[in-house]
Amino acid sequence: MLALEGKITEEMIAVAEDERLDPEYIRQGLADGTMVIPKNIRHNFRPIGIGKGLRTKVNANIGASGYHQLVEEELIKLHTAVQYGADSVMDLSTGTDLDLIRETLIQESPLMLGTVPIYQVASEGSILKMDPEALFAVIEKQAQQGVDYMTVHCGVTKETVKKLRNHQRIEGIVSRGGALLAAYIEATGNENPLYEQFDRLCDIFARYDVTFSLGDGLRPGATGDASDRGQLAELLVLGELVARAREKGCQVMVEGPGHVPLDQIVANVQLQKRVCDGAPFYVLGPLTCDVAPGYDHITGAIGGAIAAGAGTDMLCYVTPAEHLRLPDRQDVIEGVIATRIAAHSGDLVKGVKGAKAWNDQMSRYRKQLDWDGMFRLAMDPEKARRYKEESEAANAKVCSMCGSLCSINIDNAAIEKFSREKPDTSEKVLAARPAVAAVAGD
């Protein structure tokens, strides 16, 4: 890797610009493995970094399934995710037409694109009769197509599956890749080829600069299953594989749970960082309870915020459709925004550059009752404007919540007339980040 040789590449400079950090800081992060820039040598787009000291990134899962197979719809979801501020998309398609959908998305995506190659293998034939050569052929093909990072469930092994089965779970294995590989292992008695031939995987990934996303195939799918022996056994294997992938010159991040109660989230992040030697951590949710299907973008945002604040580097969105159906366009919007809220809430407390400047400027606009300023800085300017402008107070300085009893208005008058101390309402330069700049029009 060039970073190890002390070289600063175009990609590092682009990431440094967007994060307003020094290129040398980015190089150092890549060299010590606490940062990755997922970008296939065959995929041309402005790269985004994931890792220590960087803004927490948001991934949106899209993709068709056997029930729903329309390339046009996936393109709409892709563009929606981009418009609302996602940093990454994963194509999780299953069913047919997988190559067509993937190639179209790679071509159209201005963001990094990730996949889970085992889905294609399982869509094309029985997992119980899987030929490891076919699995590697699919991985090689997807790398050639330009996929930037791939989820590979290398930690689902004979040993870790046994540990999981012996520690009674409510919900068993809920990762698709995890369930497929566990079924293969238990049916055939063979070891997981992604574990057994990990060096071969590294060679393919290194050739195209595909970033590893070491999947958590044994993650908890119920808060009651969190942090059990199966999950932790897999994490220990992933820690070993992080070291091996780095030795082979590969970029690597690690995926994490899932469904985790509030009081175990920080511990999960700290364990991952320790066991995986600071590799970027990429979590799904985590969801902090199980009884809100239809609203799991919210359960996911709660856990995601805590995880981000504790050092998690990328959050996979959860949409209102989770546990119920494939998401549609509106679900994608709600999932991206909820997850960006979680990421930004975390960024505010882990000291990400620019996060507090953006956030506090909104409070200054509120103090000034500057509605256009507020809309400009809002995560979803269109919805914020619509809410205000559809109300009876559409053209008023105040809003219809308090009307003439607006606390801001009353307090501004009091400060003006009676108080020596004035609040600081001067406009601060926004240390803008790409997504903010886009919404803010700066």
Add this chain to the structure above:
Amino acid sequence: MLALEGKITEEMIAVAEDERLDPEYIRQGLADGTMVIPKNIRHNFRPIGIGKGLRTKVNANIGASGYHQLVEEELIKLHTAVQYGADSVMDLSTGTDLDLIRETLIQESPLMLGTVPIYQVASEGSILKMDPEALFAVIEKQAQQGVDYMTVHCGVTKETVKKLRNHQRIEGIVSRGGALLAAYIEATGNENPLYEQFDRLCDIFARYDVTFSLGDGLRPGATGDASDRGQLAELLVLGELVARAREKGCQVMVEGPGHVPLDQIVANVQLQKRVCDGAPFYVLGPLTCDVAPGYDHITGAIGGAIAAGAGTDMLCYVTPAEHLRLPDRQDVIEGVIATRIAAHSGDLVKGVKGAKAWNDQMSRYRKQLDWDGMFRLAMDPEKARRYKEESEAANAKVCSMCGSLCSINIDNAAIEKFSREKPDTSEKVLAARPAVAAVAGD
């Protein structure tokens, strides 16, 4: 108070039944002030307890404003809040017709009802010319009407307002009651009558068994303002008033922020509990960032979950309309559900009786792919069912997300065929809580 005399009342028995706890435990909580049962002697409904060891409660703010004054709409919002599982409603109406709206809501509400009397005073005349006698007359009238608890901003004093003005804030005072009283203090040089004549307030509250909700008039309205000297100075005053209210035989809870970054929420809860000698804590949000107008039910749910897990006893909902307009019916639904998610996520980690049984039963239904069971236990059964049934997999055992690659299905087959250990899918008795029983149809 009867609890101090060792007597167990009907109200205590009802609360004990709904929480599945011992009536003596409830009596003890009321006697030591760590629990309240807000219920005016003139308001007849099944009482709900708030405090230590009890399920975290959810309040929904409704009420008209000068811009929007329709009793029928407020009734719809009341019934919507009840239907979706709120435990309390506050009538925050300003404008005209305030007595009519309040009396109608008290009559129709099967839940405790709270108000902020200063809103009526300010709606009926200039706050700068407020006659303290008129303020107490309004409070007495609302107590006679049957209001169960009242927010009174007794901690907004000459001293605390000065502390706030001297510690530069971005957004100043954002509580309506706080801004009104600070303006009165700064304009007239008089002390806040709610502080100066606190004993008189206690006498009125004791006569009707109105519960104090000591308002946080100086709460932060921007995450950048959290935990500043003004906020903490007010908290110290509230701590003294908790002791005085208890001495006068009153029930008392304390309100808290507001907008608080992730890493200060637990500290805020711990400080309140210490300074206010274990009085129940009732927070608004807290919101963990400021840039998501239109989605503040989510920023509020993030902070609310952490607060609940740390010991907060009631969460005030935040709706998507916050900072933009009065909420409508759909906003009420989203606000109540998001806040119930936060409350339940907190209950799972603070060991509230029944919380884990309800939650884990959902995971068992998921493992069984028992969709009717899942819908029955969902916080919003109608939305969950609609999402599934509008999809192409409406009548399928699996959902349209994964289709035939459903991890649950694959793993169930693997467990069935190859594994010795079977997950425990037996149905557990639900330690049902009122809201659960209602949605679950048990």
